[in-house]
Amino acid sequence: MMQNSVAxxxxxxxxxxxxxxxxxxxxLHADAALNAMADAGLKPSDIDGVATAGISPVELAHYLGIxxxxxxxxxVGGCSFMLHVRHAAAAINAGLAKTILITxxxxxxxxxxxxxFGRSPSSLMGQFEMPYGVTSPPTMFTIPVLRYMKTYGxxxxxxxxxxxxxxxxxxxxxxxxFKDPIxxxxxxxxxxxxxxxxxxxxxxxxxxxxxxxxxxxxxxxxFPQKPVYILGTGESVETPLISQMYDFTSSxxxxxxxxxxxxxAGITHADVDHLMIYDAFAxxxxxxxxxxxxxxxxxxxxxxxxxxxxxxxxxxLNTNGGGLSYMHSGMYGMYALQESVxxxxxxxxxQVRDAKISIAHGVGGMFAASGTIIFTNEK
Amino acid sequence: xxxxxxxxxxxTQHFWDGCRDGELRLQRCTECKNTYFPPRAFCPxxxxxxxxxxxxxxxxxxxxxxxxxxxxxxxxxxxxxIAVVKLDEGPTxxxxxxxxxxxxxxxxxxxxxxxxxxxxxxxxxxxxxxxxQS
Numbered sequence: 001m002m003q004n005s006v007a008x009x010x011x012x013x014x015x016x017x018x019x020x021x022x023x024x025x026x027x028l029h030a031d032a033a034l035n036a037m038a039d040a041g042l043k044p045s046d047i048d049g050v051a052t053a054g055i056s057p058v059e060l061a062h063y064l065g066i067x068x069x070x071x072x073x074x075x076v077g078g079c080s081f082m083l084h085v086r087h088a089a090a091a092i093n094a095g096l097a098k099t100i101l102i103t104x105x106x107x108x109x110x111x112x113x114x115x116x117f118g119r120s121p122s123s124l125m126g127q128f129e130m131p132y133g134v135t136s137p138p139t140m141f142t143i144p145v146l147r148y149m150k151t152y153g154x155x156x157x158x159x160x161x162x163x164x165x166x167x168x169x170x171x172x173x174x175x176x177x178f179k180d181p182i183x184x185x186x187x188x189x190x191x192x193x194x195x196x197x198x199x200x201x202x203x204x205x206x207x208x209x210x211x212x213x214x215x216x217x218x219x220x221x222x223f224p225q226k227p228v229y230i231l232g233t234g235e236s237v238e239t240p241l242i243s244q245m246y247d248f249t250s251s252x253x254x255x256x257x258x259x260x261x262x263x264x265a266g267i268t269h270a271d272v273d274h275l276m277i278y279d280a281f282a283x284x285x286x287x288x289x290x291x292x293x294x295x296x297x298x299x300x301x302x303x304x305x306x307x308x309x310x311x312x313x314x315x316x317l318n319t320n321g322g323g324l325s326y327m328h329s330g331m332y333g334m335y336a337l338q339e340s341v342x343x344x345x346x347x348x349x350x351q352v353r354d355a356k357i358s359i360a361h362g363v364g365g366m367f368a369a370s371g372t373i374i375f376t377n378e379k
Numbered sequence: 380x381x382x383x384x385x386x387x388x389x390x391t392q393h394f395w396d397g398c399r400d401g402e403l404r405l406q407r408c409t410e411c412k413n414t415y416f417p418p419r420a421f422c423p424x425x426x427x428x429x430x431x432x433x434x435x436x437x438x439x440x441x442x443x444x445x446x447x448x449x450x451x452x453x454x455x456x457x458x459x460x461i462a463v464v465k466l467d468e469g470p471t472x473x474x475x476x477x478x479x480x481x482x483x484x485x486x487x488x489x490x491x492x493x494x495x496x497x498x499x500x501x502x503x504x505x506x507x508x509x510x511x512q513s
Contacts, residue, residue: 120386127385127395128417129473131505133454133461139447143463143473147443150488195446195458195483243463243473244417248443 003265004379006089007220007227010040010213011341014105017327018177020207024113026055026063028105028209033064036211041224042099047213049097051088052104053080054331060103070097076237077364078278078331081212082371085337086233088214098215105209106329112207124241137280138193138202141366144248145283146196151249152298154286156196158305160187162282163200163324165310170321172311172350177204178325201282203328210334212341217379228344231357232265232374234258242366251363253370254291258361261372262293265357269294273355274343275315276336278362279322285309288361289317292372311350319343319350333362337373344377382453384503391418393432398504403494405435405468416470437494438511439466446481460486464508478509 012035014020014028023031029052037043049070050057057071070091074083081104088100107114119125125134134140148154161184170176182200190200220227234257239245246252262269269292277288289300294315303309309317320326320339327335340358342348356378362371387395394417397404407414408422409429421428444462447454462476477495479485493511496504 121384122386122388124417127387127391130383131385132473132475133447133451133459134473135447135449135451139445139449139451139461142445143461144443146445146488192446192448192458194448194461197445241417241473243471248463 002093003231004229004376005217006092006214007217007229008212008341008375009215009220009223009225009227010036010042010211011338012036012039012211013335013338014209017175017208018206019109020107021110021112023107023207025105025107026059026113028107028207029055029060029103029211030063030105032105032209032211033060033101033103036101036213039225040213042213047099047101049088049091049100051084051100051102053084054104054106066101068097070100076369078280079333079362079364079369079371080331081333081337082360082362082373083235085212085214085230085373086235086371089230089233092214092216098219100214101211102214103209103211104331104334106331107207108205108329109207129241129243137366138197140242141281142194142197142283143242144245144367147248148283148287149196152301154298154301156188157184158301159196159201159282160184160198161301161305162279162285163187165304165307166279166318166322166324168311169319169350170325173321173326174349176321176326177206178321197281200324203280203323203332204325206327206329208327208329208335210338212337226345226377228341229376229379230373231267231376232261232263234260234264234372235370237369238367240365240368245367250297251287251291251367251370253367254288254361254363257370257372258292261359261374265374267357267374272315272357272359274319274340274352274358275317276340276358276360277317278332278336279318279324280328280332280363282324284363285317292359292361316352319348319352333360333364333371336360336362340373340375344375380453382499384499390420394418395503397434398496398506399502401496403435403437403506404432405466405470406430406432414468414470416472436467439464439492439508440489441476441486441492442471443488444476444486446483446486457481462486462508464492472506475507476509477507
């Protein structure tokens, strides 16, 4: 990836967020896409590249009346949109398309026009995990965590504290689903989901969507919004089975994706002003801070407890409230990207003053995949 | 409600046949000696196709788990542990821990466990694990 050669010129979420029983999945994609096109001053006929996950890029293109020269249907879970941004940047540099639309829409709560979550009994998951009682992500994504906790002396209160600090950020965000303050005791007394995970350590289940429009940095200056440049990118994939993670205390995919993005960007950790780490569950920010290299292994719990990631801290983290408090439709990566773009434009609800570099780091599946995008507002 | 069961493929048939016959079968590479899981027709470490099936010890330690409180009708009504065992031969394997209470007090990481096959149908037995003497 060439640094700062491509920029985000359109970015928007769905008009409504949270509970949207009157819009289907593809309707949410379209609502977000139309909002992003309005943000960029574009029409569907101006778009020549499409990318999405959850639905096919064919469905998206035809629904919006786009006849593209580029389509990306990479679908590796909630970080697919980070991979779409990365691929779109490379595609624009290579001349495959000029203006690429990336969309997400999911009826996670209302399930309007949504598909199922079934796995074939002959798939690897069907043979080697489903028979033992795994159900939804709370019973899979959480399985490595006891090993992590034993290795580094992490407590249930440390996990709870991740949710507490993020709720403080959510309180500043009018669109956040949950804004009321919570304490560690509140989290530890919330209903048991899958020990050691309590309800308030798990993400929301909501409806919503988001869309991004990318073009070359040369063209970006002619658009109405302040361009947000792509400084570095990374991606990786690891395993379709949580039981086969290479290391239960660390995500190999996070490490590979993060290192690639930092190398491309040519920055150090001290240069980062704002960070988003996809938090489907409370342990994700801990793994993310360590695997991206912001903390040594086992030290993320202390880093958060010492309020480095909180309001006023040196590394504001998940400033929209995150998947734990803002929203989580199922594939949350798009919302992490949206918050990074808002922070770089200077329009976030909880704006980090003078922020110049923001990272959006995503996970896909249950530690199955990863994508990292480093943005900047300076060229 | 009948338990959700695996459907073997040609690459995994030996594993499920082994479970049916009371033997935990793993594969290892005859070139680099790596033991691996889940089954496949080549070594994921060195890509050699020269691999063999062998009977593993059926012993390991409790590596990590959750105690699920979410409904899954075929697993009954009480919370149950979804566990990963680290086998003495190296690989990790998802399973359930049987023969002990499904509580954090009874399920201690690194405790030794041994395999116990539980018959589900004439073709399928599941490799579950129970506490063992070290």
